[in-house]
Each structure stands twice: as C-alpha cells, then as structure tokens.
Amino acid sequence: MLHIPIPNDWLGYLRQQDETGMDYQVVRIVLHGGRKFEQVAVTAGLIVQVRGYEDAPFSSADTKEMTINQFSEGESAAKPDEVGRQRL
Numbered sequence: 186m187l188h189i190p191i192p193n194d195w196l197g198y199l200r201q202q203d204e205t206g207m208d209y210q211v212v213r214i215v216l217h218g219g220r221k222f223e224q225v226a227v228t229a230g231l232i233v234q235v236r237g238y239e240d241a242p243f244s245s246a247d248t249k250e251m252t253i254n255q256f257s258e259g260e261s262a263a264k265p266d267e268v269g270r271q272r273l
Contacts, residue, residue: 186233186234187231187232187233187234187235187240187241188231188232188233189231189232189241189244189245190230190231190232190245191227191230191231191232191245191251192245192246192248195248195251196230198251199212199227199251202253203253205253208228208229209226209227209228209233210226210227210228210253211224211225211226211227211253211254212225212227212251212252212253212254213225213250213251213252213253213254214232214243214248214250214251215248215249215250215251216243216247216248216249217247217248217249218247220243222235222236222242222243223236223254224236224254232245
C-alpha cells in the first residue's frame with residue numbers, strides 16, 4: 186500500500202467533498218506535465234492506491250489538479266486557491 190502525503194493545498198478541498206466509501210475518497214489527479222490518473226484512493230491525508238500501479242507513479246509535489254472522480258465529464262476541476270488553502 187502506498188503512503189504518499191496529499192499536498193496541504195488539497196486537504197481543505199477534500200474535506201468539503203463527500204466520501205466515496207467509508208473513510209475514503211476516489212479522486213482524479215492531473216500532474217503538472219499533463220499525465221492523468223483517474224482512480225486514486227485517498228484516506229487520512231494520504232494517497233494509498235493508484236489503480237494499475239504497485240509503486241507511486243508520481244510524487245505529491247507533481248499534483249496540478251485533484252477532483253473527486255464522480256464529477257460528470259463537463260465539470261471543471263477545482264484549484265486549491267478556489268476552495269481556500271487549509272493547513273494541518
């Protein structure tokens with residue numbers, strides 16, 4: 186299981202979103218280079234699983250966008266400064 190810390194800029198956004206299941210969320214992550222990961226499991230401030238990967242295919246600093254992947258296809262991704270920055 187992976188244990189990649191979620192960037193602090195995204196924690197406030199994730200706290201405002203519904204859980205996918207008990208104590209976890211499935212998110213879509215877009216990296217600064219444009220690479221996308223559609224099914225990333227997060228819980229307790231950590232990325233714990235990236236579908237199709239055993240090891241981490243990116244670092245938390247690479248994250249450009251993060252959305253709950255249950256959004257419909259036309260909705261735009263939130264940016265951390267749009268929802269307010271929140272630190273632990």
